[in-house]
Amino acid sequence: MTTTILQLLVAGVGTGSIYALIALGFNVVFKSTGAMNFAQGEWVVMGGMISALLFAATSNIGLACALAVVIVIMAGIASERLVIWPLRRPNTLLITLVSIGLAICTRSLVMLVLGKKPVGYPGFSQVSTLVLGGVAVQTQTLWIIGLTLAFLLAMHLFFERSMLGKALRAAAADRDAAAIVGVRVETTVMLSFAIAAFAGALAGAIITPLTLSSYDQGAMFGFKGFSAAMLGGVGSLPGAVVGGLALGLLEAFGSFYISSDFKDAIAFTVLLLILFARPSGLLGRADVIKV
Amino acid sequence: MLEVDALSAGYGHVSVLHRISLRVAAGQSVCLIGANGAGKTTLLRCLAGLLRPSSGRILVEGNDIAGRSASARLDFGVTLVPEGRRVFAPMSVRENLEMGAFRRLWPRRDRRVEADMDAVFDMFPRLRERLNQPAGLLSGGEQQMLAIGRALMSRPRLLLLDEPSMGLAPRVVQDIFAIIRRLNQQGISILLAEQNANMALQSAAWGYVIAEGEIVREAESTSLAHDPIVRTAYLGL
Numbered sequence A: 001m002t003t004t005i006l007q008l009l010v011a012g013v014g015t016g017s018i019y020a021l022i023a024l025g026f027n028v029v030f031k032s033t034g035a036m037n038f039a040q041g042e043w044v045v046m047g048g049m050i051s052a053l054l055f056a057a058t059s060n061i062g063l064a065c066a067l068a069v070v071i072v073i074m075a076g077i078a079s080e081r082l083v084i085w086p087l088r089r090p091n092t093l094l095i096t097l098v099s100i101g102l103a104i105c106t107r108s109l110v111m112l113v114l115g116k117k118p119v120g121y122p123g124f125s126q127v128s129t130l131v132l133g134g135v136a137v138q139t140q141t142l143w144i145i146g147l148t149l150a151f152l153l154a155m156h157l158f159f160e161r162s163m164l165g166k167a168l169r170a171a172a173a174d175r176d177a178a179a180i181v182g183v184r185v186e187t188t189v190m191l192s193f194a195i196a197a198f199a200g201a202l203a204g205a206i207i208t209p210l211t212l213s214s215y216d217q218g219a220m221f222g223f224k225g226f227s228a229a230m231l232g233g234v235g236s237l238p239g240a241v242v243g244g245l246a247l248g249l250l251e252a253f254g255s256f257y258i259s260s261d262f263k264d265a266i267a268f269t270v271l272l273l274i275l276f277a278r279p280s281g282l283l284g285r286a287d288v289i290k291v
Numbered sequence B: 001m002l003e004v005d006a007l008s009a010g011y012g013h014v015s016v017l018h019r020i021s022l023r024v025a026a027g028q029s030v031c032l033i034g035a036n037g038a039g040k041t042t043l044l045r046c047l048a049g050l051l052r053p054s055s056g057r058i059l060v061e062g063n064d065i066a067g068r069s070a071s072a073r074l075d076f077g078v079t080l081v082p083e084g085r086r087v088f089a090p091m092s093v094r095e096n097l098e099m100g101a102f103r104r105l106w107p108r109r110d111r112r113v114e115a116d117m118d119a120v121f122d123m124f125p126r127l128r129e130r131l132n133q134p135a136g137l138l139s140g141g142e143q144q145m146l147a148i149g150r151a152l153m154s155r156p157r158l159l160l161l162d163e164p165s166m167g168l169a170p171r172v173v174q175d176i177f178a179i180i181r182r183l184n185q186q187g188i189s190i191l192l193a194e195q196n197a198n199m200a201l202q203s204a205a206w207g208y209v210i211a212e213g214e215i216v217r218e219a220e221s222t223s224l225a226h227d228p229i230v231r232t233a234y235l236g237l
């Protein structure tokens, strides 16, 4: 009984970490543009599929994943420069619409270049399962949790300690005021796309050994991450973590105790409930503003 | 210090400023008075690089900066304290001041920034007490102090102030104007836009009157304060 619960807990935190990464991507772009970027899920797919391609070529998982992440970051930057930046001072609805177009284009490109077949590669450790205190745990799940933690810590330090991270927060808080102090606001938007692509690609690269990766999964990843972001509170970085973990755990326990057919409906149910009951999300609150 | 020459600007097809010309000599304190919607904010936004003028020149110490980006203006020593203060509400007081020195901290770190921050705290001791509070939780007067302090962190030679008295209690307005006079005494040139003509004319040496996007009068503040038209239209006398 307790082993089952522990096993579900670990699995839930594992998937939850992936959702947290994707939600973080949504939130970072939301903070800098005020819009939801629906290409986020495609970057997850790209992270996984390019890693697989590079692994086939190099047989080195670490190198393949690292290179894939770099490539996807560059794709994120290119996306911003090609479709968002030319809009100049766009409204949020326009960015959202353009991001849907970007998602569709990205998916077609991925399908054309990388093919339609699901691809994968082995986990990062030789041993695939460990037994910890009677609980069998997939080592890849531990990698997922560990790498996600490291990424979140790095992001936290970036936003709280580095001048560039503070400039991003400042531009998100007040574009004009940021320009007045000398921040190039368009550059911060580009940087937020780079960070979002980084988070998405990392998620794709670390989940692929467990699930395989194929060109058409982007919408599903995007939807799960979006739901997690809404659940935690749009634009809140800790909210992405809370929302991601909550959604991962709900899915793990829900699919075990209710039905595994129900798994994908859980995100949708959660999304609807949060929209009705608490649109600002679990951690969301009105920003501190006093006039 | 600053010479504006036949500057025109607007929003989209609506033109707001019509061939504005004005001067601020080095070390001088100049005010710009005008009613609601006269174009004061529009002019200061042009000077700070937030709005591109449609024609005209902006000379700072002889360099035409009209085509330069907002961040480049800081390198010419021009810094704006915007209307409505516009502090970074979710960020702490300290972070707001750091952001004021952004150009001096990124990409290379200027070691004198810490000392400048201490100087700002000496000028506004209330800010030191609230060092780690989010700026959005400060009172209106404290936010105005922070907005001025943030601007000072860039080491301006010309400070543009857009209605620093807006929405503040008379006592606080007195404090803010005292600070502005002190900054001017320290050698910073001042261009101050105000609806509060009374206070503005008391603290500046020279004044311009702007109406419907045009400069309609200019004179020494003392004589402007006695101008019958200014007295009825802007001083309510």
Ligand SMILES: Nc1ncnc2c1ncn2[C@@H]1O[C@H](COP(=O)(O)OP(=O)(O)OP(=O)(O)O)[C@@H](O)[C@H]1O
Pocket: B011, B014, B016, B034, B035, B036, B037, B038, B039, B040, B041, B042, B043, B083, B195
């Ligand atoms: N973003 C904008 N888009 C279009 N028109 C604008 C915009 N901002 C200001 N205006 C117009 O430009 C004119 C000048 O406005 P501006 O804000 O410069 O006046 P102001 O002198 O600063 O007034 P106030 O004392 O109320 O701050 C006004 O007619 C205003 O309606």
Ligand SMILES: [Mg+2]
Pocket: B040, B041, B042, B083, B162, B163
């Ligand atoms: Mg104004």
